[in-house]
Amino acid sequence: MDYSLAWLSYRRLPFYEEKEYFQKLYVQGEDGITSSAVYEICRGAEEILGIRTEIVRLPVSVGNEKSEVKEGIYLFLDSNGPSGGGYRIFEEKGVIWITAAEPEGLLYGSFELIRQVQRERTLKGLELLRIPENPLRMLNHWDNLDGSIERGYSGKSFFFRDNEVLVGKRTEDYARLAASVGINGVVINNVNVTERATKLITCEYAISLKRMGEVFSKYGIRLYLSLNFAAPIELGGLATADPEAMEVREWWQAQMKETFRNIPSLGGFLVKADSEGRPGPFTYDRTQAQGANMLAEAVKPYGGIIIWRCFVYNCTQDWRDQKTDRARSAYDYFMPLDGDFHENVILQIKNGPMDFQVREPVSPLFGALSKTNQILEVQIAQEYTGQQKHVCYLIPQFKEILGFHTRCREEGDTVADIISGRCFSRRNCGMAAVANTGSDSNWTGHDLAAANWYGFGRLAFEPSLSAEDIAREWCECTFGTNAQVVHAVCKILMMSWPAYEKYTSPLGIGWMVNPNNHYGPSVDGYEYDRWGTYHRADHLGIGVERGKAGTGFAQTYLEPNASIYEEAETCPEELLLFFHYIPYTYMLKSGKTLIQHIYDSHFEGVEDVEKIIGLWEGLRELVPGEIFDRVKLRMEHQLESSLEWRDQINSYFYRKSFIADEKGRTIY
């Protein structure tokens, strides 16, 4: 095998004291998912504990009568147990019970049980009840059929190569890893659907996609595809893709009938329409709702859903135009349509109004949309956060987003409340992450980037987990429980996002990256471009005025957020330059001027990277040599890159402002 199993690469624990539970596994049911649960427990027991578990099949009629049970583990389907993928694990008198209303719960419980062993936790007296908060917990892969990955930083696709779909051992191992952290939906192809990818819905790919869907299903994962809104033209030979045209509707209905017959386990489709050159309903003067609903009708007979991205904006903006504001786009396009979407349509909303920057406010659509299914889209592919060459653990960012109070009601108004469905009593909702995996032997290029994959799944399942808890979990599963390792790795992870923010673009302004590849500093890289991403820096200050005097974006938030963002004095400082043009001499709450804050934070960011390297250095003998070296190499590059960021940003602002650094450090 030319790849590791990441956090499922089990280490042998010869001294683990509670092996005995694993001698016998009692199980009802022989469905695919339960079989996977059995397989996972047996595999864990064998690889970690060296035990060959005896599997005892129980008749389905055997009920709850605990008097009859013997020592061992019981996988027990209980219609009164936790549902929706939830599970209960408890130990009682030498017996470990994993109970759930559905097989998915048994699978997740089994992974959790093994995780407890990996983490060397005691099982005696164990009592866990876990119910996933988000109904949909999805990964979006931006994989192309030629094997490349858009914004992929970990090698090639393991789903596609040379226009073929790949289904094999790696597909199954991928499904194991994803399911182990609770992922239950996967979009395998790029949202930019062109050329051959348009044909994924045709019979040409039916056999391989059906097989992939089956592999996924065994692990409780639904297969989804991205689709091309112009398929009626490109595949069907129609003259139009107008969602209101009868022939278009009929074409989609016929095509979906065929597609779902070909791939029975298909969950539905992800659609990027009217964005960055992709076709969509706007071409035909139709609304986004008309486009989405038309597709929703076509997939409805098969239980399919349409996940419609809200990433719609004018990408041919004139940089001279200070009125148009890309940050407003999603809100302006979709807010008026609240309530117009069919029940099997879900709007997938990026966490912020721009595009996965290191710091953005939360999208104002959250809390504003009350009659629409919503998925929160985040990006664990580190497109703008170091591209898996820099360590940047993003779970703390996601936690902040989930915890944001939208003020849509007095309580239970956070993003987490909304996307779980409980705020507005909706069922089709959840979280999606743009995936960070590829064919690299460690799946994620940077070994520490696997914490983002792991963490996203765990967080989507259980948003109340803290970022530190997740880091520790991942670290213990990946590197074992050595306290020094866990301490250092967790510290590295928890330092990493703040460090990245310090040495890159300041206080929410974002961008300042090289165009196209989005890597490395270029302060003016997007300043005079068409993408609506400006910093407006001049001799006296920097920032985009998004209050009432500017683009008015601050007013798209519910009160009191709108008022808080409206004024520089009340605006959270980490977002200050996102919402306001601020003079370099403006005094921050820290008592530093803005320009001094820029200088200081950039020096600090580099120092943080040096600390991170120091922490990693201390693990030389404590983590596998291959991983140590691989991470070390990337950290050395990160240091060099962070120096480049520091010096370019500081030089840019010094040359522009001519305000010297108070501490007299070298600025070029």
Next chain:
Amino acid sequence: MDYSLAWLSYRRLPFYEEKEYFQKLYVQGEDGITSSAVYEICRGAEEILGIRTEIVRLPVSVGNEKSEVKEGIYLFLDSNGPSGGGYRIFEEKGVIWITAAEPEGLLYGSFELIRQVQRERTLKGLELLRIPENPLRMLNHWDNLDGSIERGYSGKSFFFRDNEVLVGKRTEDYARLAASVGINGVVINNVNVTERATKLITCEYAISLKRMGEVFSKYGIRLYLSLNFAAPIELGGLATADPEAMEVREWWQAQMKETFRNIPSLGGFLVKADSEGRPGPFTYDRTQAQGANMLAEAVKPYGGIIIWRCFVYNCTQDWRDQKTDRARSAYDYFMPLDGDFHENVILQIKNGPMDFQVREPVSPLFGALSKTNQILEVQIAQEYTGQQKHVCYLIPQFKEILGFHTRCREEGDTVADIISGRCFSRRNCGMAAVANTGSDSNWTGHDLAAANWYGFGRLAFEPSLSAEDIAREWCECTFGTNAQVVHAVCKILMMSWPAYEKYTSPLGIGWMVNPNNHYGPSVDGYEYDRWGTYHRADHLGIGVERGKAGTGFAQTYLEPNASIYEEAETCPEELLLFFHYIPYTYMLKSGKTLIQHIYDSHFEGVEDVEKIIGLWEGLRELVPGEIFDRVKLRMEHQLESSLEWRDQINSYFYRKSFIADEKGRTIY
């Protein structure tokens, strides 16, 4: 035919009065070049005048005895006539004589005769003596074997496609066009020689290259190839390409024996070594002379030459480093080697010390090197001058370069004097241009860009021609003699380079382009990069200090140039920012401050483009519709692009300096 013949697309002139000369053509000799001369006269006569010329073959013994001649045209080889490709044309008593010492002269004379007809000049009493000043007049094509062209802006290669060499009708028409303006050497493949192109010297390409060489030879053109210094490793399987290693020398000797046997007409090789990642003698701690001489020895038995580019510099510079100066590189590397190169080595020196910017000083190697063969390299591919989307007639720039007084001696010290060989009595020297042609139907993308191809050839042949004369010639051949057309087109051409300079980077600072593609404005695009190309702009001023207090580059020139460049007061203002860091408030000779000059010239540049469009608009009915529309479309794009340049540059400097435009125009 899916392409035009550019300036050889003859128009019928039914009213031309001096057709009679063309009834008969008397010719001695049947060599290939003379045959081409005959063909060209006959083809011109037929297409322009509608005459089928009778060819009368004269015995070679017939001499100068004019008593015996009859009316018509005589192509006459005369060993006492002009040599080196020179010719004499004169009319006497109804006879036009074209005499020359070599067939090349007859060919060039024939093209000139046809040109006279195209331009509707009277032939009666004609008397022309033309001897090409530069022995080598070369085009360098940067064509790759896959059919792409590096810095190609006119379609694909017509020399290569899918790793095959193309030889056909277009090759011949290309040779006709090139020969018609006096080109006598062509390098067909990219100086960056990688992968398959390395094999061009092997028997794999022998048949097709031999054929291409023959097509070229008929038009007096020698075929040259670019070669890969690492070929001994890549082709020969040796462990080294060290020019002092015996096995390397032997490998090259054996390979060259084979190559010249395969392609007997081959002229030699162009080499880019130790530059931008290309291998070279530095890899083995050898000098550029050791590398070049080793190859020169290998090609010497076959009369071959090695053209060695001086484009050697550190392309991994740290932008923070203000001491290293790319401008110095060629001088520092090559000046100490003056006199060390073999007679059949020629150093090919770019016109300026950087890289074909819209404005640069002349390379200080010219005048400094006195014991070395030299070729002046210019670029008609408009890499940094609008990429054949903008009209930018470069002959005025080349004229300035040729006319530059190097001060290597009291008189006859210009670049033209040096590269013609007369200054230091050398034979292997001349001019080369990076070509601007491709598979586009008009050869050069922009129809007006053909004037650069035409002009380069004519200028290399006859450097004393003025840029206006050349523009007029080209225009009359291309569009005919209508005075309005000639006036407008010449005016457009002559305005175009100054206009481009006005709206792009100011006063010799260069760059400010988008990285990689080198198109469109990005003021800081290369400012924090590794290429040694900086403007060092800050709040107070801009420019690179290259006097003694800076990098000392000014001192690489001979006196009094060194002193002139040393001081801002005496430095020619168009080069002010190349040589000095200058405050925005510095007063220029025009009475404007530097910043006001930047603002004004950028507004003016756009106004010039508007004037250019107005001039072209006036030709709607006077030039072929297809050409009119094609040029119009490009000019509209040029206007948009020039606006972008203007606004970005002005906004950049306004935001940085905060000095307002005196005229209160909109700056963003």
